Amino acid sequence: xxxxxxxxxxxxxxxxxxxxxxxxxxxxxxxxxxxxxxxxxxxxxxxxxxxxxxxxxxxxxxxxxxxxxxxxxxxxxxxxxxxxxxxxxxxxxxxxxxxxxxxxxxxxxxxxxxxxxxxxxxxxxxxxxxxxxxxxxxxxxxxxxxxxxxxxxxxxxxxxxxxxxxxxxxxxxxxxxx
Numbered sequence: 109x110x111x112x113x114x115x116x117x118x119x120x121x122x123x124x125x126x127x128x129x130x131x132x133x134x135x136x137x138x139x140x141x142x143x144x145x146x147x148x149x150x151x152x153x154x155x156x157x158x159x160x161x162x163x164x165x166x167x168x169x170x171x172x173x174x175x176x177x178x179x180x181x182x183x184x185x186x187x188x189x190x191x192x193x194x195x196x197x198x199x200x201x202x203x204x205x206x207x208x209x210x211x212x213x214x215x216x217x218x219x220x221x222x223x224x225x226x227x228x229x230x231x232x233x234x235x236x237x238x239x240x241x242x243x244x245x246x247x248x249x250x251x252x253x254x255x256x257x258x259x260x261x262x263x264x265x266x267x268x269x270x271x272x273x274x275x276x277x278x279x280x281x282x283x284x285x286x
Contacts (some may be wrong), residue, residue: 114158121161122154125170132171135243136178150177168257230280238273245270
C-alpha cells in the first residue's frame with residue numbers, strides 16, 4: 109500500500125501541471141482522446157516514481173514523463189507519422205483566434221481564421237523532434253534549459269532544433285499561403 113505522503117507529494121508535484129501535461133500530449137498525439145490516455149498513463153508513471161523526484165523543476169519533470177509516455181504510446185499505437193488535429197473544439201478555436209483583435213468585417217474574421225489554421229497545419233507538419241521544441245517554447249513558454257531537461261538533450265540541440273523548427277514552420281506556412 110502506498111504511503112499517504114506519496115499521494116500528497118503527487119498532488120503537490122504533478123497535479124499543478126496537469127493542464128500543461130494534457131496540452132503537450134495533445135500536440136504530440138494530435139488527438140484529445142489519445143492525449144487523455146497518454147496523460148493517464150503518464151500520471152500512473154509519475155505516481156509510481158514520485159519518491160524518485162528529487163525536487164527542482166516539477167514542471168520539467170512532469171513534461172518529461174508526458175513526453176516520454178507520448179512517444180512510447182505513439183510507437184505502440186500509431187507506428188506511422190502522427191498528424192496534428194485541432195487543439196480545441198471549433199467554437200473555442202474561433203474565440204481564441206479572435207481574442208484581442210477587433211475584427212471589423214466578416215471577411216477579416218475569415219482571413220484571420222484561415223491564417224490561424226494554416227499556422228496550425230504548419231506546426232503539425234513538422235517532424236516530432238522539431239514540433240516538440242517549438243510547442244514547448246512557444247506554447248508552454250519554457251526556457252531553453254527547461255526544454256533541454258524535458259527532452260533530455262543539450263541546450264545547443266534545443267537551440268538548433270528550435271531555429272530549424274521555426275524555419276520549417278515558416279516555409280510550410282509560406283508554402284500553404286501561396
